[in-house]
Amino acid sequence: MRKIVIAGNWKMYKTQAETTEFLQGFMPELEKTPEDREVVICPPFTALDAISRSLHGSLVQLGAQNIHWEDNGAFTGEVAGSMLSEIGVRYVIVGHSERRQYFGETDESVNKRLLSAQRHGLIPILCVGETKQQRDAGETESIITNQLEKDLVNVDQQRLVIAYEPIWAIGTGDTCESSEANRVIGLIRSQLSNADVTIQYGGSVKPDNIDEIMAQPEIDGVLVGGASLQPASFARIVNYQ
Numbered sequence: 001m002r003k004i005v006i007a008g009n010w011k012m013y014k015t016q017a018e019t020t021e022f023l024q025g026f027m028p029e030l031e032k033t034p035e036d037r038e039v040v041i042c043p044p045f046t047a048l049d050a051i052s053r054s055l056h057g058s059l060v061q062l063g064a065q066n067i068h069w070e071d072n073g074a075f076t077g078e079v080a081g082s083m084l085s086e087i088g089v090r091y092v093i094v095g096h097s098e099r100r101q102y103f104g105e106t107d108e109s110v111n112k113r114l115l116s117a118q119r120h121g122l123i124p125i126l127c128v129g130e131t132k133q134q135r136d137a138g139e140t141e142s143i144i145t146n147q148l149e150k151d152l153v154n155v156d157q158q159r160l161v162i163a164y165e166p167i168w169a170i171g172t173g174d175t176c177e178s179s180e181a182n183r184v185i186g187l188i189r190s191q192l193s194n195a196d197v198t199i200q201y202g203g204s205v206k207p208d209n210i211d212e213i214m215a216q217p218e219i220d221g222v223l224v225g226g227a228s229l230q231p232a233s234f235a236r237i238v239n240y241q
């Protein structure tokens with residue numbers, strides 16, 4: 001059975017103090033959250049430990065935003081899987097389009113990060129998606145197929161989440177039509193060896209479109225950026241109807 005996963009990707013927002021303030025507003029909202037869904041918060045590395053202590057014993061899982069492929073070594077600025085699992089991290093975002101665009105991540109390095117995450121007992125959230133230019137050129141399917149083929153080499157699909165994030169919909173307010181997101185996610189599912197992989201949609205998810213998105217049969221959750229930064233809006237998303 002497919003699991004529902006609602007994840008907030010805080011990107012480079014929130015200090016430890018701001019994280020504590022967020023949790024004070026957000027955690028009480030979870031009292032009415034149905035048990036059919038998993039809630040994940042992915043703060044910056046510097047807030048992981050603080051949030052781990054606060055989340056202990058709650059239904060919320062902790063996620064990181066990146067992981068290095070080596071177990072340790074001279075890799076300035078990188079963080080290894082053992083460092084994440086030690087402090088209670090359960091999920092890790094891999095291959096986000098911002099990492100691919102600004103930090104030169106390739107499908108090869110994404111694949112190595114996925115394998116590292118699984119080696120350390122973490123569940124990777126693999127992000128795939130096309131640019132506006134690629135969509136307009138009719139390349140959505142081929143781009144995503146190519147990403148999946150390269151990124152998933154030797155990856156265990158029993159311990160994996162995929163997020164379909166059309167790049168043109170990220171942070172723009174220009175949400176992909178829910179029926180179109182459903183279609184592409186169905187296409188992604190058809191290419192997997194495990195049809196029960198949780199596949200999320202990401203890109204301008206907001207309180208006012210979450211119900212429609214989650215009503216789509218292929219969509220198993222969302223990866224939320226901007227709207228996960230405020231307790232009230234993320235709570236509304238988590239508590240979708």
Ligand SMILES: O=C[C@H](O)COP(=O)(O)O
Nearest residue numbers: 009170171203204225226
């Ligand atoms: O990881 C999250 C996505 O990049 C979506 O960000 P957004 O909800 O701000 O569009």
